[in-house]
């Protein structure tokens with residue numbers, strides 16, 4: 001078990017990208033500013049993807065250039081290609097994330113490219129980011145199942161994770177995009193990836209569609225993973241993954257970790273207050289059980 005875990009808060013990006021009603025830029029900015037006051041050190045702010053594909057995040061440049069960037073906090077953004085990278089750099093982004101999938105069917109639907117084509121597209125992004133001293137995180141989606149293909153062989157996850165790591169991503173986040181995984185399978189998948197990518201360079205990203213996320217995270221912590229993605233209030237889901245629902249709630253992850261004496265640096269009360277504020281803005285109840293219990 002790690003003694004400390006870095007939470008990558010993906011609420012402003014993954015959490016909001018699938019919202020039906022357009023969330024005002026001012027709300028997104030306030031969300032990121034509030035999250036910056038909780039002790040989180042990684043807050044994924046938005047995506048510089050095609051606004052036709054994800055209209056909710058069409059205001060990426062406005063949001064990014066209006067947030068108060070706190071020293072010591074990283075604010076990565078998603079970029080699918082060089083065009084997205086250039087838009088991000090125009091507003092002084094210092095960390096980006098590229099995103100591939102382990103399943104061909106999902107890759108086509110999400111980014112209109114095969115897995116190999118998508119990695120080809122990322123190479124110029126990685127090259128430019130090296131020159132610009134920009135950090136690049138890499139996502140692998142559908143690591144425990146795909147809404148279109150069903151089972152995803154572990155060998156495919158390993159292959160894509162290895163390629164992203166060898167291409168220069170400093171960290172690979174393994175995404176259970178529609179929450180199909182269960183703990184033993186999650187652990188087997190992580191162990192296989194950890195044979196080719198150091199465990200310190202791996203993160204886990206669980207959607208809680210079937211209520212398995214905390215159990216899966218615990219199984220992965222036991223293998224030594226120390227970076228966990230989560231979204232405040234348990235919002236989230238990919239608009240191009242049929243059946244996707246929210247990420248595991250950050251409040252629930254922090255509560256579990258602190259209960260096991262694993263440090264996160266996050267002030268749980270402030271995080272709960274931020275999640276409560278967000279669910280008021282979105283006009284619905286939080287998905288965080290810890291936040292509900294604290295009400």
Ligand code: HMG
Nearest residue numbers: 048049050053080083084110111112139141142175177238
């Ligand atoms: P395409 O239609 O094949 O792209 O989309 P294209 O290169 O043919 O360009 C078409 C149009 O988009 C052009 O405009 C481009 O300029 C524009 P037009 O000439 O028609 O006016 N365009 C852009 N505009 C702004 N920024 C850009 C950009 N790129 C092209 N960066 C593309 C290909 C990859 C762009 C598209 O499929 C796309 O944006 N997909 C993003 C989908 C997405 O954001 N999904 C959610 C994130 S992934 C996720 O949630 C999973 C994760 O959480 C992990 C997990 O849970 O597993 C990370």
Ligand code: MG
Nearest residue numbers: 014175177238
């Ligand atoms: Mg996700």
